[in-house]
Amino acid sequence: MNTRDAKQILLLYRGTIDDLDPQFHAALAYAKSDPGLAEWLRAQTKCYDTIQATLREIEPPLGLSEKIVRRRPIPFHCDWSRILQLAAVILISATVTALLMKWSERRHVSGAGPQEILVTGEVLDMTCYIASNLSGPDHAKCARDCIRSGLPAGIKAQDGKVYLLTGGPGHSINAEVADYAAKTVTIKGKQTVRDGFAQLQVEEIRKL
């Protein structure tokens, strides 16, 4: 190695930070034996330090760090275990909700099943009542004829609720209730609801 070679190598030498870098070891050792090179090296490392210090005097604009922190984006890390956990929770929630809905539906249906009640009110000819709002003593004859002829019969309870009167399976109730048309009676029977329409399957009729 000569002075020129050593200088070429030591041009990149920055001081302490490069002391462990083996590419400088031989050139640094050579500089110890060459006073001129050692002086050149001191000057260039001092110059390096000065330039570094000058560049490090540059300060960022005020508030830059706060701005960066404040505007930090919310990261979405694609963590598959978390995604699967979330999917499982959604699936379980959906299943529980579906089961609850089904249970609630069944409960509602079972609540609408046959229930024995007593209803007191006027026997109606449903055709005239629904079509023309006809009821009461003035319409008694028509009602009796209509019911007897097989048109649907009903009873309007004292609370205003109207039930369609039915017999047992395959049995018409018309003949039994026709004589009570437009009269107030108490009927014992089983209440059912179909599509929101109240029915009363007659078991016993008591005239008041």
Add this chain to the structure above:
Amino acid sequence: MPADLEFENLVNVYYRDLYRFGLSLTGSEADAADLTQQTFYIWANKGNQLQKPASVKTWLFTTLHREFLKTCRRQNRFSHESIDERTEDLPTVPANCADRADSQTLLRILGEMAEDFRAPLVLYYMEDLSYKEIADVLALPLGTVQSRIARAKIQLLRRLSETNLPVEQAK
């Protein structure tokens, strides 16, 4: 440590260095601030992918440099002085050669260099990065980085000497 606090600490440790690097590359305070912000935002989204926590600094500088190169490709607005290929004539460096150069002068001289030379030289001066780390940041072979630093350094010293002191050429 909570993620927010970790991010804030990271910003506080590195934002100055990144800003200076950005300013040396762009010559514009606004662009340097944008690059610094962008670098940390990329970190916020992708930093968790970093395998070695010890290389955070290198990762940040690499990211800023990449973002800068993207900007250069978009804008292509820089005109630079190419570096003289001759490395044989090493200038004699007076110890006080940079004493009278303020940061603005240094930035101006750096800004006149081609980006290929400016980035390694800035990392060489500003950051306590090893040559291997500088090569990693710039995605260049180690030999290329050292060669560019040497040539750019000679150019810088020449320009500084022209500004401040007469230069003696080494024999």
